[in-house]
């Protein structure tokens with residue numbers, strides 16, 4: 001095993017760290033969506049690591065994607081969502097399942113940050129249970145017509161392009177699902193932003209679709225493959241989410257080390273108390289273990305090997321780790337943890353998402369346990385998915 005990052009990945013990480021110092025840290029206190037940051041990150045190639053040059057990418061891989069996403073999340077966890085929407089669950093899913101028209105029309109503009117994407121699985125009555133999706137996607141001969149409601153859609157109110165999951169036949173349950181690319185600039189597509197606890201650099205919205213149209217060539221995969229498209233998208237999205245969790249957990253540790261090295265209580269720096277040391281040690285171990293799990297899964301994906309099981313374990317562990325680390329950071333900061341002057345209150349708010357998005361803690365536990373118990377193989381075949389997009393050039 002070689003745990004050393006390649007020179008190429010180190011170079012991308014270096015660019016990301018300089019971007020953090022110049023562009024993110026000075027505005028870290030201003031919570032909210034910053035469109036200009038998306039464009040700058042796109043221009044610097046942060047979303048393109050796993051994409052071939054034909055689509056504006058650098059072909060540096062999923063491990064590079066993970067490392068950059070971690071570095072950005074360490075500075076602002078809310079920006080982590082972009083690595084999902086401008087890379088994994090939107091353009092990567094288009095590249096993986098779309099025809100040439102879809103790939104050529106949408107992918108490069110999303111990866112470069114010129115256009116914004118969103119991915120629409122969740123509905124009022126369907127979150128963890130995607131087979132219960134109620135949004136209707138009807139074949140009208142020369143186009144699809146879409147009617148339904150989506151909730152909790154990151155970038156939902158700002159996106160130009162959406163991957164919408166719906167059903168063409170509810171009686172078929174998950175076999176009746178399909179996925180289509182929708183251009184949001186049309187009558188019938190209306191959104192309302194949802195106020196939320198944390199991760200405020202990434203807006204969330206409810207979407208109402210009434211007779212929304214999509215051309216037939218915007219179908220991803222085939223009719224009835226929507227569930228499989230969703231599972232592959234979620235596997236890739238889990239790389240971004242778990243990398244973001246590691247970055248935020250690292251930020252909790254960074255802040256705790258700084259504070260423990262400054263704060264004096266009972267005449268001594270609090271770092272000299274064994275119980276504070278134990279907390280720091282626990283955080284270090286959680287961050288390191290989560291990082292190794294995430295990078296292993298990303299590396300497997302780079303090798304073209306199955307990684308659904310490994311990314312479920314990584315997502316589960318990193319999601320739990322970041323929430324633990326945010327709690328421990330609050331503890332190390334004492335009353336100052338509760339203050340709006342310190343960063344850790346934001347970390348605490350931001351952390352909770354990592355136990356929910358891209359599959360809840362329980363859903364990850366189900367995947368992992370069913371695999372271990374021999375009930376269901378987590379790395380089950382995903383029908384035909386080309387593993388190497390250079391083959392498609």
Ligand SMILES: Cc1cc2nc3c(=O)[nH]c(=O)nc-3n(C[C@H](O)[C@H](O)[C@H](O)COP(=O)(O)OP(=O)(O)OC[C@H]3O[C@@H](n4cnc5c(N)ncnc54)[C@H](O)[C@@H]3O)c2cc1C
Pocket residue numbers: 119120121122126127128129151152153154155196199204353356357358359360361362363366
């Ligand atoms: C900040 C944020 C951003 C999001 N962004 C997006 C987005 O961009 N696109 C999108 O489509 N969705 C998005 N979501 C939605 C997210 O994916 C869902 O919230 C998540 O999948 C859980 O679905 P739910 O909220 O309906 O919870 P439910 O599925 O109702 O689950 C509620 C509870 O029951 C548990 N549970 C459910 N089923 C089982 C089971 N079979 N066994 C054991 N426990 C179970 C869950 O683990 C959870 O604890 C986002 C959510 C948040 C909070």
